[in-house]
Amino acid sequence: MNAALETSTRKVILSMLKTQGPLSVHDMSKQLGITEMAVRRHIHALEKDNLLETKLVRQAMGRPTNVYTLAPLADELFPKKYMQLTIDLLDELLEGEGNEKIDRLFEGRQDKLQSRYASRMQDKSLEERVAELALIQNENGYMVDWSQVEEGEFVFSEHNCPITQVANVFQQACRCELALFQNLLDANVERTECLAKGGNKCLYIISQNK
Template sequence: MPVAQVPGAHEGQTRAAVVQLLLEEGPITATEIGVRLGLSAAGVRRHLDALIDTGEAQAAPAPRREGRGRGRPARRFQLTAVGRARLGHSYDDLASAAMRHLREVGGEAAVEDFARRRVQSLLGGVAPVESGSGAEIEDTAEDIAAAFTDAGFAASTRRVGTGVQICQHHCPVSHVAEQFPELCEAELEAFTRMLGTHVQRLATIANGDSFCTTHVPVPPSDTRKT
């Protein structure tokens, strides 16, 4: 009956919205999910429980608390590798086979050249840092995140101490990158070149982390004021 299908369709749309939040904002609390999506606490819990039962979500490790405070910190949730995989990795087998053939025909140099050309095409519209100022570095980091988001990486930036971090919450080629780390290495090289400073890769989805994180140092006296 059509009437009976509507609640199910709405439930599926809400579940997809929860998954998207876990992808882009995770680790995130149940309260934050409820506020963002206008859901009751019971509604959020129902969706989280379902995602946890299927192995698509999990409670994130509690952050180390500094000093003493009242109460227990709210639990935060994030997608698992299973959850990210179900978002889609189109043509993984074909892409992996093509990369293996490229290596057989052209060797490691051919794979590395392909990886560099690929990331160059992703960042083609991003202007590299020229002045080396903290504000310009932050702006360029945001431009890089936007370019990667357009390519399906759900990327964002966040201020951490005297630097910024580029976070890629999804990787549409993570399964291929597990076999060909040259893809990740080329990204790091491109970030260093575009930002004009040494950057450090802290985590990668291909290595089993929740998201890819790249730390970009910014001169402490020259960070952009917010």
């Protein structure tokens, strides 16, 4: 079986478990029209990727059998509309409460993030703080790289923005990220390119406070 076909079969198995709930190897074999041995090979690969969980079920007759369900990690493989929901809720808030309320909402998020990460910046040089900020943003999916261009000056690039759809509509997201960086780094931070404004990345120039 070629790699593309194997991947396709595994996707079908995941979809079956999502829509039908717990299934045994026998159940899957019957529905897929392939041997139980082939099903077990796919199951093994999916378990290795932490996408499946197994449970031993006792039956009225015969030996207990294993049934398989999706692990929490597998849920992330299915389409989600979280960003659209967020935008819809923010639109409702804007319509009902006005722009000032949206500003306060994003500023509150900024304050929470600042409180969460401030301790990671303590007793560090600016270079160490920039490195720590890169770690924080990478933990959150921003795909960061950074470099020092001269003494006390750094270039910080984010190649992905997990909240791009929100930032495209609500510029407060970008404004608060810039303020968060300035406060966490205790430095001058200038954004020269922005994904939400059509850039290829979010690019920041960071330098020592004067």
